[in-house]
Amino acid sequence: MAAAFKDYYKTLEIPRDANAATIKKAFRKLARKHHPDVAKDKKAAEEKFKEINEANEVLSDPEKRKKFDQLGADWDNPNAGYGGRRGAPSQGGQEFNFGGTGFSDFFEQYFSGGSRQGFPAGGPTAPLERKGKDVEGDILVTLEEVMRGDVRPISLQSTNPRTGKTETHSFQVRIPAGVISGKRIRVAGQGSPGIGGAPAGDLYLRVRHASHPDFHTEDSDLYHELELAPWEAVLGAEISVPTLDGNIKLRIPAGTENGHQLRVRGRGLPKGKAGERGDFHAIVSIHLPSHPPADELELWQKLRSVSTFNPRTTAR
Numbered sequence: 392m393a394a395a396f397k398d399y400y401k402t403l404e405i406p407r408d409a410n411a412a413t414i415k416k417a418f419r420k421l422a423r424k425h426h427p428d429v430a431k432d433k434k435a436a437e438e439k440f441k442e443i444n445e446a447n448e449v450l451s452d453p454e455k456r457k458k459f460d461q462l463g464a465d466w467d468n469p470n471a472g473y474g475g476r477r478g479a480p481s482q483g484g485q486e487f488n489f490g491g492t493g494f495s496d497f498f499e500q501y502f503s504g505g506s507r508q509g510f511p512a513g514g515p516t517a518p519l520e521r522k523g524k525d526v527e528g529d530i531l532v533t534l535e536e537v538m539r540g541d542v543r544p545i546s547l548q549s550t551n552p553r554t555g556k557t558e559t560h561s562f563q564v565r566i567p568a569g570v571i572s573g574k575r576i577r578v579a580g581q582g583s584p585g586i587g588g589a590p591a592g593d594l595y596l597r598v599r600h601a602s603h604p605d606f607h608t609e610d611s612d613l614y615h616e617l618e619l620a621p622w623e624a625v626l627g628a629e630i631s632v633p634t635l636d637g638n639i640k641l642r643i644p645a646g647t648e649n650g651h652q653l654r655v656r657g658r659g660l661p662k663g664k665a666g667e668r669g670d671f672h673a674i675v676s677i678h679l680p681s682h683p684p685a686d687e688l689e690l691w692q693k694l695r696s697v698s699t700f701n702p703r704t705t706a707r
Contacts, residue, residue: 397497399446399459407460411451418447422604428535441493444531444601448502451602455502462501490546492596493531503529503597523583523592530576530596532566534603534613537660538635540568547581547594564596569661569668571610572600605633611669613659616676619643624677634658634671641673649677 400407403417421443423429430436449455488496494503530543543566548559564578575595582592600608607614617632627645631638634655641653652672659669683691 395495395497397442397445397495399449402442402446403450405450409450414447414450418443418451418602419604422447422602426604427533440533440601441531442495445494445498447602448599449498458501487526487528488548489528490548491544492528493601494529499528503527520587520589521585522589523585525592525595526582527575527595527597529599530564530566531601532570532598533601534606534608534635534660536566537570537600537608538568541566545578545596549583566598569611569663570598571660572598572608574598606635608660611660611662612672613669614672614674617641617653617673618676618678619647621677621679624648624675632673635660639671643675647675649675651675 400409403409403414403421405413405417409417422440425436425439425443427433427436427440449459489499492499530545532541536543543564544561545564546559546561548557562578562581564576566576570576575597578594578596580591581594584591605615613635615632615634617630619628619630623630623643624647625645627647628643630641630643632641636658639655639658641655643653652674655671655673657668658671661668680687
């Protein structure tokens with residue numbers, strides 16, 4: 392089953408030679424615009440948000456981006472050797488296409504680490520009964536879904552190369568609250584069919600946390616880049632900071648340095664035990680005004696003339 396090509400550069404509205412900073416900025420801009428929580432048309436926004444996430448997943452990863460760039464115009468050549476998953480599978484295997492996982496078939500075929508094919512036994516020496524093979528795929532889960540848990544409708548389309556018959560069946564997948572990125576969700580009996588009345592294999596969906604414009608995760612901890620003006624870092628401040636369950640006030644100590652982390656316990660993602668949560672980390676990023684107006688520039692010049700601070704000689 393052929394998959395439609397996805398031009399991830401067009402999705403993020405960036406040139407093919409964009410650097411990592413440009414990719415990050417483009418993703419944040421589009422993700423904020425199309426995040427389902429703020430968009431008026433939530434259904435359309437959800438689809439667009441998934442497309443943006445998929446493009447960012449590939450282009451922000453150097454290895455995946457290199458593979459995508461190599462794919463280029465040769466992406467639909469079955470002999471090109473990119474992934475080996477296009478068309479009918481070899482060895483009498485059964486190929487699967489997913490629906491509802493948040494990833495396109497194009498991503499699943501070329502950039503997923505799982506196996507979308509099950510290979511039932513065959514031939515005269517095969518046993519009369521044999522359990523079906525397991526099938527693996529990826530599922531994109533938003534941080535909002537991780538916070539509350541969810542039930543996702545999934546469809547699985549398979550074409551049996553022996554009969555040429557295509558079948559689609561749907562089922563529900565429970566996404567546990569607090570599920571960490573990389574964990575596999577097992578769906579019993581939804582893999583490749585068994586032979587001779589033997590049970591089907593299982594489906595394993597590998598969780599990938601959807602990229603968020605304001606946060607990234609490490610296990611159950613939540614991280615936010617806190618942008619500060621130089622005077623806020625030097626003098627201290629009280630800043631309103633977003634979290635997944637509302638804004639909080641953070642006190643910035645005077646003399647806070649770039650890269651410093653401020654931790655708030657229990658404001659991360661849910662953990663295994665009921666009521667327990669990871670931590671929230673605000674990572675300080677000090678930003679300078681790029682084109683200050685004349686009156687501000689005059690104050691910076693005055694500061695330069697009176698300050699004794701020299702970062703090249705001052706002991707840390």
